[in-house]
Amino acid sequence: MSGVSRRRNRGTENRRLLVRAAVLILAAAVVYINSLSAPFIFDDEIAIVANPAIRSVTGAWAQPRNTPLAGRPVAGLSFALNFAANETDAAAYRATNIAIHIACALLLFGLVRRTLSLPLLAPRFGSAASDLAFAAAVVWVVHPLTTDAVTYITQRTESLMALCYLLTLYASLRSFSSKHHVTWQIIATVACALGMGSKESMVTAPVMVVLFDRVFRFDSFHAAFAARWRLYVGLALSWVVLAYQLIAAPRAGSAGFRTGVSVWTYLLNQAEMIVRY
Numbered sequence: 422m423s424g425v426s427r428r429r430n431r432g433t434e435n436r437r438l439l440v441r442a443a444v445l446i447l448a449a450a451v452v453y454i455n456s457l458s459a460p461f462i463f464d465d466e467i468a469i470v471a472n473p474a475i476r477s478v479t480g481a482w483a484q485p486r487n488t489p490l491a492g493r494p495v496a497g498l499s500f501a502l503n504f505a506a507n508e509t510d511a512a513a514y515r516a517t518n519i520a521i522h523i524a525c526a527l528l529l530f531g532l533v534r535r536t537l538s539l540p541l542l543a544p545r546f547g548s549a550a551s552d553l554a555f556a557a558a559v560v561w562v563v564h565p566l567t568t569d570a571v572t573y574i575t576q577r578t579e580s581l582m583a584l585c586y587l588l589t590l591y592a593s594l595r596s597f598s599s600k601h602h603v604t605w606q607i608i609a610t611v612a613c614a615l616g617m618g619s620k621e622s623m624v625t626a627p628v629m630v631v632l633f634d635r636v637f638r639f640d641s642f643h644a645a646f647a648a649r650w651r652l653y654v655g656l657a658l659s660w661v662v663l664a665y666q667l668i669a670a671p672r673a674g675s676a677g678f679r680t681g682v683s684v685w686t687y688l689l690n691q692a693e694m695i696v697r698y
Contacts, residue, residue, distance in 0.1 A: 492666035495618035528587035530558035585616030610655035627656035
């Protein structure tokens with residue numbers, strides 16, 4: 422294939438990618454635009470309306486103990502930026518949540534597309550990688566299970582964590598084939614650390630990167646560690662960020678340990694909620 426043909430094909434593929442990205446953005450906007458008129462609810466009052474820590478960007482890093490944002494300074498900073506721009510306009514906070522949700526969908530699209538194009542999967546899925554990735558991202562961006570993380574403002578902690586989680590995986594994957602592999606590894610490490618400052622669920626991200634590499638790129642864990650140990654060490658250091666936040670800003674009350682009910686009753690209710698979700 423000539424250089425002109427390659428450039429033409431690349432241009433066509435880029436246009437198709439842009440169209441798919443635009444459809445993802447439009448789908449999210451159509452599904453969630455009616456949520457902008459909703460007021461603050463439940464923990465929003467504690468985390469936003471009555472939270473003095475988000476009144477300044479510098480204060481956002483030290484959230485009050487036993488509140489929904491305790492130990493989650495990255496999420497706190499995002500609320501502080503919202504407050505600086507719009508004070509307590511609930512619509513602006515929800516618009517930010519929708520934008521984060523869209524960014525997650527775009528990263529998911531890119532991650533699935535590049536995963537299906539890897540040597541292990543390309544013979545079977547490579548020709549349809551973009552279409553399959555687009556389908557997965559569309560289903561995810563409009564799925565009812567993601568509604569809580571988008572429309573319940575305080576649950577931005579969840580969507581921010583998801584954004585950092587997906588960026589960690591995406592950047593780690595990009596570091597394999599890019600000539601700027603060190604830059605992508607740095608991006609993965611920083612994203613992982615930011616995720617630890619968003620929500621504790623991020624704790625599994627370093628392990629997931631190792632498992633992803635072992636399944637899709639290497640024949641053994643030994644080979645993976647030999648080739649990628651610097652990245653793995655950088656990702657593992659983000660656990661220090663999480664540990665510090667848990668010690669410095671505990672959230673026992675918010676997590677359900679001081680709700681006035683027994684541990685057994687709380688556990689039974691959580692099990693019911695998981696099944697319902």
